Amino acid sequence: MASNLPGFLRRTLRSVYSDDDDEDLEGGVAGEEITGTITSSSTNDTHEQQGGNELNRDEDDLNALGTQLGDASIFRLDGDKGLPEDVGTATPFNSLANIQMTNPSGGGGGGGGGSLKQDQEPRQKTYRETQFEKILAADVVNLEELRKLSWNGIPNIYRAASWKILLGYVPTNASRRTASIRRRRREYQDSITQFYDIPDDTRTSQEQETLRQVLVDVPRTAPEVQLFRNDRIRRSLSRLLYIWAMRHPASSYVQGINDLSTPLLVVFLSDYYDGEDVLEGHVMNQLSDEQMEELEADVYGCLTNLLAGIQDHYTSDQPGVQRMVMRLEELVNRIDKDLCEHLRETGIEFIQFAFKWMNCLLLREFQLKCVVRLWDTYISEKESGFEGFHVYVCAAFLCQFSSQLQAMTFDELFGFMQDMPTSDWTDTEIEMLLSQAYVLSTLFGGSDAHLTSSNP
Secondary structure, eight states, X not given: OGGGSOHHHHHHOOOOOOGGGGGGOOOBOSSSOOOSOOOOOOOHHHHHHHOOGGGSOOHHHHHHTTOOTTOGGGGOOOOOOOOOTTOOOOOOTTOGGGOOSSSOOSOSSSOOOOOXXXXXXXXXXXXXXXXHHHHHTSSBOOHHHHHHHHTTOOOHXXXXXXXXXXTTSSOSBGGGHHHHHHHHHHHHHXXXXXXXXXXXXXXXXXXXXXXXXXXXXXGGSSTTSGGGGOHHHHHHHHHHHHHHHHHOTTTOOOTTHHHHHHXXXXXXXXXXXXXXXXXXXXXXXXXXXXXXXXXXXXXXXXXXXXXXXXXXXXXXXXXXXXXXXXXXXXXHHHHOHHHHHHHHHTTOOHHHHHHHHHHTTTTTTSOHHHHHHHHHHHHHBSSOIIIIIHHHHHHHHHHHTHHHHTTOOHHHHHHHHHSOSOTTOOHHHHHHHHHHHHHHHHHHTTOGGGGOOOOO
């Protein structure tokens, strides 16, 4: 994989970070709000040219819904089947309201019973798991230590707890944790009453259009993953995305935000099952309505904090996304000039493929399991994991295929960019990609002069 990179990058490339390399990394958090002046030199015309097939709304899909704005029923996702009679009492194993690591019991918002797998024979913890346990069980979590440790990846059973802390959804102080989670979940339930569970004829035309867009996009969200075909999951996604749009009118809803909710939902749902893989959706038969409400509120809260740092990605004309595309082109021109020249000669513009990479944070290029690993690092970055460091990841990702791309024609290039060959990627490839991105960030980070394009 590294053999496709420019020579100087191969010579400086670090090996994939091992568990013992934590002390060499200075991680950070992406959950904190990113500040700075927004500077976008892209025009509306450029934005319109990106036209990725997956980002264009299909009116046929709207017609397939068989709905009209005047029909109140379009704003409901009714008809999903009720829970089986033998609904389980799953409780997050690492619920942050009860982060004590010795036989935790009770959920963050209600109901005891512990993990569904708590009766299994306990296994020996790895050294890395012991490190996470020590940090998370402290009376006050040391954020710097958690960021540093999380950069190299988080064990499944500690991932939800770590993400919620690093994204600022729950306080680091354990004594405040239970009250904080309950308050946030209660506030979200109040928002459902205020914005969602209202007569449809009381919505403005703009609110009706927003909700219709959400209802079109939710069935398209991770369609290859069985979990996201579940009616309960789809209803929760529709509700939380619409409520987010109502509470953030400057941005409102933009296609792509639905994708950003999927890693959060998978990780937090998995927390009810000791970090078990939940992508097949079989666990939904064991989750009670109360637990589903808690899950939805937690996803909403963390999505809100995540988007707070990249909100200009989803305002009018999406200047943040266009800014990242420009930075990517400048960076690739610096590290792989031959590739940039070939793309220009064949008529491929960066905006045509990179807009989607920035708007959806590579969620459509990788399998969801790989994205979760990628987000461990993004969330642990102190300031700009989802913007600044993401650009370096995209640059390393593009350069992986430099030799192949330089041998392609326009049609071949366009098709390749729309369907990158990553279906067989695992955490190993993702960690190599992160290593390459880290090298680039150390070489070019904080030095805008190095990212000055020499293009005419």
